[in-house]
Structures are given as structure tokens and as C-alpha cells.
Amino acid sequence: MPIRVLSPASPEAGPSRRRLPPSASVQLGQGDNDIDDDDDDIVEEEEGWTKETFVNRSLSKNDPAIIPQLRQVVDKLKEAIGRIEEGLDVAKETAMALEDSKQDEPSITEVENTFFRALNQRELLKIKIEVLEEMSTRLRGNEEFGNIEKSFAELADPREKAYMAKSQRAKYKNSKEYVDFRQALWEINHETACPPVSQWLEKGDDDVSDDDDFDMGGQTQNYRCPITLMLYKEATTSTKCGHNYSKAAIEDLIESTRKAKRQSKCPVTGCSVPLSKADLKPNPSLQKRADDFERRQQRREDEREDGDDTIAIEEDDDYE
Structure with missing residues (x-):
């Protein structure tokens, strides 16, 4: 994810107006007779940021817009996480409807894979947020970043690659959302407690033994209010x-x-x-x-x- 922070106090920030010589007027659709030799008639072109014209500069806490802009990026990423979590709920409801129509409906596998991808995307966004907040802290501590996009990549890329290299079991075994996903499906056609979720997850070569690691599952969902002991109402x-x-x-x-x-x-x-x-x-x-x-x-x-x-x-x- 490219990170570009612009400070209005810097000469690079924001759109600028570039003065063009009369010889450039033809390219702008101007006739030769429309241009005088007087400097007042020199054509000006509105010029904004592009990927090609952007120039990174050293950033520090002395730039008043830097930390607020990093915070804005973090807020946008958190909004994206919220949308992903809404998608997780939709995927779970879809899988439950399929299981209710037919036990172990094969197409549930496709929904589950979509669920996994959403969990991955959420985790990658959390890593980005973690890095941006770390960079904000370092800026407040008087550290400077000569190239913020490069610095962000150097911090985020290894963490993202390490996460994606994990096995399914390492990623999702203790995920509350995935445990809830599996328990919700199980209880539709079973009256016993849901088995440990690891039985649905591929194990990697570097995973620890199941005997030595905590494994979520084996629970029966209770839908009774602890006060009334009746099924939930609202x-x-x-x-x-x-x-x-x-x-x-x-x-x-x-x-x-x-x-x-x-x-x-x-x-x-x-x-x-x-x-x-x-x-x-x-x-x-x-x-x-x-x-x-x-x-x-x-x-x-x-x-x-x-x-x-x-x-x-x-x-x-x-x-x-």
C-alpha cells in the first residue's frame, strides 16, 4: 500500500501553477496571435500531483500535517476492517443456510474459502495499522523518515509475508470468528458439542503438536438468557x-x-x-x-x- 504524506507547508505539497513560455501555447490549443511578448500574457497551467511528479522528502514531527495524516490513513483502514467483518457475518449466514438445506453441502467449502480470504485481508490491514501507529510513535520520538513509503514497506512487508506463510491451522485455529463459523454450522444438524476446529484445518510442517497446543472447539452454544434461563428475546x-x-x-x-x-x-x-x-x-x-x-x-x-x-x-x- 503506497503511503504518501503531503504537507501544505512544503514546496512539494498541493497543486501548483507552472508558467509556460509562449512556444508551448500551440500544445494548449492557443493560436500564435493570442500570445504577446509581454510576461503578463504568459499562459499558466494547473498542475497537480501525479505518481511521476511526486517527490519524497524527509519527514519528522516538525511537519504539522504528518501525524494527523497518518491517523487519517489508520481510520480509513479501520473502516475497511469494519466492512470485512460485515462480510464475515454474511459468509457465515450463507454457509448456515446451505447446511440447513443439506448436511455437509459441498458448496460450503467455497464459502469457507471466502471466509478465510476475508480473515487474511483483515489481518493484513491490522498489520498496516500496527506499522502506521509504530511510525507515528517514532515520529513523536524525534525520528525522521527519509522516504516514508520505503520505510513503511520495510516494516510491513516482512510481517505480512510471515503471516501469509503460516498454515491454515496456525492462522485460524484460535480465531474466534472461525470457531463461531464452525460451531454455527455444526449445531444445525448435530446435538452434540462441536469438535475442535483443527479437524477442518490443514496442518503445516512447522505446527506444534495438537497435544501441546490449545485448541478451540468442543462447546455447545447456549442461547438461554442467564437471568430468565429462557431463549433470548431481543x-x-x-x-x-x-x-x-x-x-x-x-x-x-x-x-x-x-x-x-x-x-x-x-x-x-x-x-x-x-x-x-x-x-x-x-x-x-x-x-x-x-x-x-x-x-x-x-x-x-x-x-x-x-x-x-x-x-x-x-x-x-x-x-x-
Whole structure:
């Protein structure tokens, strides 16, 4: 990613006006009779930045626009990460729909590969952000960069190459998003806990033994509010601890403790993080999964009841 920081205080920054001699007027579509020898009539051409005309210069914290412009780049990269994470949610929902239509639907592999690419892009953007923030810190410490684009590449390229050289298992084994992806698919057609996600990931030659490394998975998703013990209604998540609740239940709990002049805390066992209504945010994705879970549970129950009826009829026939 090319990094170009322009300072309005420098002679190189911003568009400039280049004075052209009369001989250049023909190239601009001007007739010979339109040009006088007087300097006042010399044609001026608006000239802005191009890749060819850009000149790198030494940068330091004494350039007032440098650090703010680096911050602007960081903010843009964070916006891009937000869009990527929205795409991860879409990919997961697509894979879940395919799994619901047919267990182990082959096209899920294509969706999973798209999911992997999105995770890669997000990680590469995080590396760029890390490098830009590091460069900002070094500028504040009076370090200068003679060529900021080259300096950025020297810092970012090795980190990006090191990440991309990792195996699937090393990249995604402990990724919360990928674990959630696999668990969401598993629970559609299974009632047991999801196996460790490593079973779906290729292992590289340099990966440590599974026996010696932490492996995420083996969990059963709980869609019940810790307060009501019922399935979520308007699922709401704490921005402080990440725990989930039904909206009305957690808001009532916070309000009741406030009236009692006590501090509200997360009701999940083992968590005592202070909570206020400002710490809560809606979680429509979780609510949708809870609704889908309820629908699947009802479908399985209906199938079991249908099976019992069939057995009862067969028994009656045998008796007769």
C-alpha cells in the first residue's frame, strides 16, 4: 500500500501553477496571435500531483500535517476492517443456510474459502495499522523518515509475508470468528458439542503438536438468557465482558439495582464486571441464531413425535 504524506507547508505539497513560455501555447490549443511578448500574457497551467511528479522528502514531527495524516490513513483502514467483518457475518449466514438445506453441502467449502480470504485481508490491514501507529510513535520520538513509503514497506512487508506463510491451522485455529463459523454450522444438524476446529484445518510442517497446543472447539452454544434461563428475546450483549442477555431482563436488573442504590454487575456466574445500560448493545445476529435454534429444536421434536406415531401404528397392526 503506497503511503504518501503531503504537507501544505512544503514546496512539494498541493497543486501548483507552472508558467509556460509562449512556444508551448500551440500544445494548449492557443493560436500564435493570442500570445504577446509581454510576461503578463504568459499562459499558466494547473498542475497537480501525479505518481511521476511526486517527490519524497524527509519527514519528522516538525511537519504539522504528518501525524494527523497518518491517523487519517489508520481510520480509513479501520473502516475497511469494519466492512470485512460485515462480510464475515454474511459468509457465515450463507454457509448456515446451505447446511440447513443439506448436511455437509459441498458448496460450503467455497464459502469457507471466502471466509478465510476475508480473515487474511483483515489481518493484513491490522498489520498496516500496527506499522502506521509504530511510525507515528517514532515520529513523536524525534525520528525522521527519509522516504516514508520505503520505510513503511520495510516494516510491513516482512510481517505480512510471515503471516501469509503460516498454515491454515496456525492462522485460524484460535480465531474466534472461525470457531463461531464452525460451531454455527455444526449445531444445525448435530446435538452434540462441536469438535475442535483443527479437524477442518490443514496442518503445516512447522505446527506444534495438537497435544501441546490449545485448541478451540468442543462447546455447545447456549442461547438461554442467564437471568430468565429462557431463549433470548431481543438478544443484547455487554460491550465490557461480551456476555449476552435478553434485553428486558438485563435492563430490569440494572434498573432494580440502581433503585436499591447498588452497583449493577454482570449476572453471569464468575463475572462481576460493572454494567450500565450504556454498556449494552443489540445483537441481532445472536437473536437470529437463537430463533433458528428454536426452530430446529421444534422441528426435531416434531420428527420425534411423528416417529412415535409410526411405531404405535405398527404395534397396533401386529397386535391385530
